[in-house]
Amino acid sequence: MTKVAIVGLGWSGFSPEVVDMSFREMMFKAAQRAYEDAGGLDPRRDVDAFISCQEDFWEGISIADEFAPDPIGGAMKSVYTVAGDSLQCVGQAYAMIKSGLFDVVVVESHGKPSDMLTLHDVMSMALDPISLRPLGLANIHALAALEARAYMAKYGVGPQHLAEVVEKAHRAGLRNPRASYAGRLNAGDYELSPVVVDPLREADIAKFVDAAVVVVLASEAAARDLSDTPVWVEGVGWRTETSTLELHDWAFPLHARMAAEDAYRQAKIADPAKEVGFAEVDNRYSFKELQHIEALGLAPRGSAAEMLLEEPSTQAAACPSTSAAARWPRGSPSKSTASPD
Amino acid sequence: MSRNINFKHRVAVVGAGMTLFRRRLLETPQELAWLAAKQALEEAGLALKDIDCVVIGSAPDAFDGVHMKGEYLADGAGGWHKPVVRVYVGGATGVFTPIAGWWHVASGLCRKALVVAEEKMSHAAKPHPQYVFRYIWDPIVEKPLNPNLIWIFAMEMHRYMYKCGVKKEDIALVSVKNKRNACGHPSAQLCDPNITVDDVLKSEVLVWPVQRLDVSPVSDGAAALVLADEAEARRITDTPVWIKGIGFTLDTTHWTNRDLAYPEYVRRAAEMAYRMAGIDNPRKQIDVAEPYDPFDYKELHHMEGLGLAKKCEAPILTREGVTQRDGDLPINPSGGLLGVGNPIAAAGLMKVAEIFWQLRGEAGARQVKKPVYTGLAQAWGDLMQAGTVIVLGI
Amino acid sequence: MTKPVNPRGTPIKEAEAVGIEFPVVGKARYNYTTGEALGVFLAGLKQGRILGTVCKRCGRVFVPPRMYCSYCFRPVDGWVEARDEGVVVTAVASYIEATRARAEKARVVGVIKLEVPGYKFDDHFFPGIMHYICVDDEAVKSMGIFGMRVRARWRPVEQRVGSITDIECFEPAGP
Numbered sequence: 001m002t003k004v005a006i007v008g009l010g011w012s013g014f015s016p017e018v019v020d021m022s023f024r025e026m027m028f029k030a031a032q033r034a035y036e037d038a039g040g041l042d043p044r045r046d047v048d049a050f051i052s053c054q055e056d057f058w059e060g061i062s063i064a065d066e067f068a069p070d071p072i073g074g075a076m077k078s079v080y081t082v083a084g085d086s087l088q089c090v091g092q093a094y095a096m097i098k099s100g101l102f103d104v105v106v107v108e109s110h111g112k113p114s115d116m117l118t119l120h121d122v123m124s125m126a127l128d129p130i131s132l133r134p135l136g137l138a139n140i141h142a143l144a145a146l147e148a149r150a151y152m153a154k155y156g157v158g159p160q161h162l163a164e165v166v167e168k169a170h171r172a173g174l175r176n177p178r179a180s181y182a183g184r185l186n187a188g189d190y191e192l193s194p195v196v197v198d199p200l201r202e203a204d205i206a207k208f209v210d211a212a213v214v215v216v217l218a219s220e221a222a223a224r225d226l227s228d229t230p231v232w233v234e235g236v237g238w239r240t241e242t243s244t245l246e247l248h249d250w251a252f253p254l255h256a257r258m259a260a261e262d263a264y265r266q267a268k269i270a271d272p273a274k275e276v277g278f279a280e281v282d283n284r285y286s287f288k289e290l291q292h293i294e295a296l297g298l299a300p301r302g303s304a305a306e307m308l309l310e311e312p313s314t315q316a317a318a319c320p321s322t323s324a325a326a327r328w329p330r331g332s333p334s335k336s337t338a339s340p341d
Numbered sequence: 342m343s344r345n346i347n348f349k350h351r352v353a354v355v356g357a358g359m360t361l362f363r364r365r366l367l368e369t370p371q372e373l374a375w376l377a378a379k380q381a382l383e384e385a386g387l388a389l390k391d392i393d394c395v396v397i398g399s400a401p402d403a404f405d406g407v408h409m410k411g412e413y414l415a416d417g418a419g420g421w422h423k424p425v426v427r428v429y430v431g432g433a434t435g436v437f438t439p440i441a442g443w444w445h446v447a448s449g450l451c452r453k454a455l456v457v458a459e460e461k462m463s464h465a466a467k468p469h470p471q472y473v474f475r476y477i478w479d480p481i482v483e484k485p486l487n488p489n490l491i492w493i494f495a496m497e498m499h500r501y502m503y504k505c506g507v508k509k510e511d512i513a514l515v516s517v518k519n520k521r522n523a524c525g526h527p528s529a530q531l532c533d534p535n536i537t538v539d540d541v542l543k544s545e546v547l548v549w550p551v552q553r554l555d556v557s558p559v560s561d562g563a564a565a566l567v568l569a570d571e572a573e574a575r576r577i578t579d580t581p582v583w584i585k586g587i588g589f590t591l592d593t594t595h596w597t598n599r600d601l602a603y604p605e606y607v608r609r610a611a612e613m614a615y616r617m618a619g620i621d622n623p624r625k626q627i628d629v630a631e632p633y634d635p636f637d638y639k640e641l642h643h644m645e646g647l648g649l650a651k652k653c654e655a656p657i658l659t660r661e662g663v664t665q666r667d668g669d670l671p672i673n674p675s676g677g678l679l680g681v682g683n684p685i686a687a688a689g690l691m692k693v694a695e696i697f698w699q700l701r702g703e704a705g706a707r708q709v710k711k712p713v714y715t716g717l718a719q720a721w722g723d724l725m726q727a728g729t730v731i732v733l734g735i
Numbered sequence: 736m737t738k739p740v741n742p743r744g745t746p747i748k749e750a751e752a753v754g755i756e757f758p759v760v761g762k763a764r765y766n767y768t769t770g771e772a773l774g775v776f777l778a779g780l781k782q783g784r785i786l787g788t789v790c791k792r793c794g795r796v797f798v799p800p801r802m803y804c805s806y807c808f809r810p811v812d813g814w815v816e817a818r819d820e821g822v823v824v825t826a827v828a829s830y831i832e833a834t835r836a837r838a839e840k841a842r843v844v845g846v847i848k849l850e851v852p853g854y855k856f857d858d859h860f861f862p863g864i865m866h867y868i869c870v871d872d873e874a875v876k877s878m879g880i881f882g883m884r885v886r887a888r889w890r891p892v893e894q895r896v897g898s899i900t901d902i903e904c905f906e907p908a909g910p
Contacts (some may be wrong), residue, residue, distance in 0.1 A: 022770025060765030098448035361744035705737025
């Protein structure tokens with residue numbers, strides 16, 4: 001069975017509001033970059049299928065895949081939508097190529113949250129319409145705050161740890177030209193950030209940006225043709241814990257743990273803490289980074305916070321996480337890049 | 342695209358299930374998904390613990406009124422603690438869902454997969470589901486005209502009638518056939534054993550040339566399949582039905598720039614599926630077909646796109662009775678969307694289930710007269726741009 | 736035996752539908768970015784012009800415009816002005832509103848294939864937009880509307896806002 005590689009990557013946007021381009025135009029720009037990166041491939045000739053990762057309500061368009069094909073070179077070709085984040089799409093592309101039917105698959109994802117006027121209402125619509133939505137949560141971040149409290153109480157994590165995550169991510173972002181929110185925070189800055197829902201402060205919550213990302217994946221044979229430096233996909237995993245919020249584990253992201261186990265099994269990784277060189281984890285909330293480091297087996301449960309304080313220089317740490325500053329200083333396009341859920 | 346049709350893992354359908362299709366069902370979307378999934382599992386003699394991964398299909402989130410509907414449906418669809426993904430291509434989603442299921446199994450990532458499609462249009466889509474469809478239009482150049490969903494389909498139907506010289510009487514025959522066929526389907530919403538062409542032509546005019554009985558109804562419902570790799574399939578059943586070909590195509594978004602008389606996107610999708618299935622003469626090699634029929638003209642349109650009829654020939658085949666259940670090329674023996682109902686994604690998957698049951702000889706009252714070995718289901722969606730095709734065989 | 740055997744589900748009447756309603760229309764609201772191509776298009780409408788983009792590699796003209804060629808996957812080469820005149824390629828008569836309520840009077844709507852000086856188009860790909868057509872619904876039912884030459888009826892300059900509705904409708908242009 002063929003191996004699968006990433007052979008090209010492109011992006012556009014990554015600023016709080018892209019005013020001069022529609023989401024379709026951002027997709028086009030990102031796709032152009034990705035195809036150039038993939039050895040100048042011609043999507044009209046060289047690509048077997050395209051996946052667009054989106055959700056109707058993020059787009060404000062029902063059946064949002066209608067608008068997927070043209071900007072990425074997919075008109076009258078095989079295109080479909082995965083309702084999920086781009087990592088889930090990469091998982092689908094991986095399966096498609098592994099099946100033997102497809103050689104080159106393009107994954108596109110974008111978010112234009114600046115187009116949304118009623119973001120809170122939209123996010124609330126993701127809650128169970130019968131058991132949760134009628135509660136009329138005044139602030140949707142309350143759900144994350146409940147998780148944060150459960151996690152912090154169970155594992156003895158304090159605000160100083162969250163402050164450290166925030167500070168580290170903003171600092172790492174200074175080296176990333178796409179990080180809109182990068183900056184150097186002083187020790188007291190975190191405390192000055194207003195509380196949104198206790199224990200989460202504004203600084204704990206990733207801010208949105210508008211962005212589009214396109215990734216090109218290929219079978220082994222195609223990858224060798226397209227690129228001298230393919231990056232092999234050794235394993236993928238995605239898991240759903242449960243739809244019923246009340247019944248999920250509030251203190252520990254079991255879904256991430258299970259997804260990681262799937263990916264490690266395929267990649268034949270027995271001890272991720274030793275074998276994984278660096279990691280980009282979803283840190284849309286500060287505490288999520290700590291949770292995810294543990295769920296991914298990069299640190300024992302409940303120990304990520306202390307590890308962080310002990311090894312403040314993440315670049316020098318044995319296993320730097322979010323070394324390129326994943327979600328946070330770069331912001332949180334509602335779709336692009338996230339961990340498997 | 343690889344031309345290697347010897348895949349390492351052949352994929353079979355080993356069980357199917359569905360709910361009633363009705364204008365309003367009491368059950369929540371999750372409960373509907375569960376009812377269908379449970380029946381599919383029972384038919385395969387499996388329990389949820391046997392399932393490695395779940396593929397969910399559901400079209401616009403606005404129908405169920407739930408943002409991130411895939412996450413919401415996961416529990417009902419058996420996705421608890423499992424790899425779950427939701428895919429969609431608008432109305433073409435129902436046939437696309439088992440296509441995505443195919444690569445979950447063919448890749449070796451999963452050995453047994455549960456494929457579930459659900460739609461509930463009765464509770465959130467107010468004042469009428471057609472109104473919720475306003476979000477499918479281009480928000481900048483089309484939505485300001487305050488369109489009704491049926492406009493575009495009426496435009497396609499009328500262009501087809503104009504280009505092929507088809508009369509409404511001929512198109513109405515499809516509605517009559519399918520609503521009569523539906524009387525053999527235990528889930529059917531609109532069985533009418535006595536319906537005539539006259540009834541269709543006298544029904545309420547919505548958007549000329551579309552009248553009420555030219556259109557499938559608004560429905561709640563769910564459907565499910567169990568897929569398995571070859572070794573598992575042989576363990577589960579003596580009569581697996583193999584997925585022989587898959588195909589999907591999405592035409593340009595800009596539907597006002599192209600001719601609507603012929604569904605090129607369906608032709609491309611079918612070609613992809615036929616190439617994989619080794620079919621070079623579909624009219625001879627496909628024994629029974631379930632083309633997508635949310636409107637009666639669409640069955641004709643799609644037969645032509647699928648190569649089951651020449652351009653403009655489908656109305657003639659229909660008039661001659663070729664497409665009846667006892668005809669030479671039975672088309673929509675289930676009753677289709679016009680007869681069984683149209684909970685969007687679930688309706689497409691119902692068609693795949695129908696081919697599965699037909700090929701196993703389990704369609705009972707609906708079983709087509711001729712012996713059948715190879716069948717096809719097809720769906721269509723988006724702004725008249727998506728075509729999805731699956732070929733099954735024994 | 737006829738599959739599916741005893742399909743489940745509990746049919747109810749509308750009046751019996753127990754009541755947690757969560758209508759979506761109006762809850763989710765957006766301010767769509769027009770972007771480069773449609774931004775210019777809308778500004779053109781305000782001036783009474785229908786603008787499109789052109790790909791010189793394949794010769795396609797795009798109305799409504801985009802900044803990329805969907806077929807060659809490359810940026811378009813510039814702008815062209817379409818005439819506000821063309822022929823009807825398909826049309827229908829709507830007796831219902833967007834909400835599905837009965838309309839007070841029939842409204843004709845269709846796709847107009849626009850003319851662009853210096854370019855010729857076949858039936859397979861052409862610059863075209865959907866719009867209202869100010870004719871009687873009989874023209875639709877008789878199919879006489881197919882191929883009819885129509886011209887944009889613009890709103891008065893002071894009423895234009897940079898929207899597709901700056902054109903009131905297309906009306907017969909004569910032979």
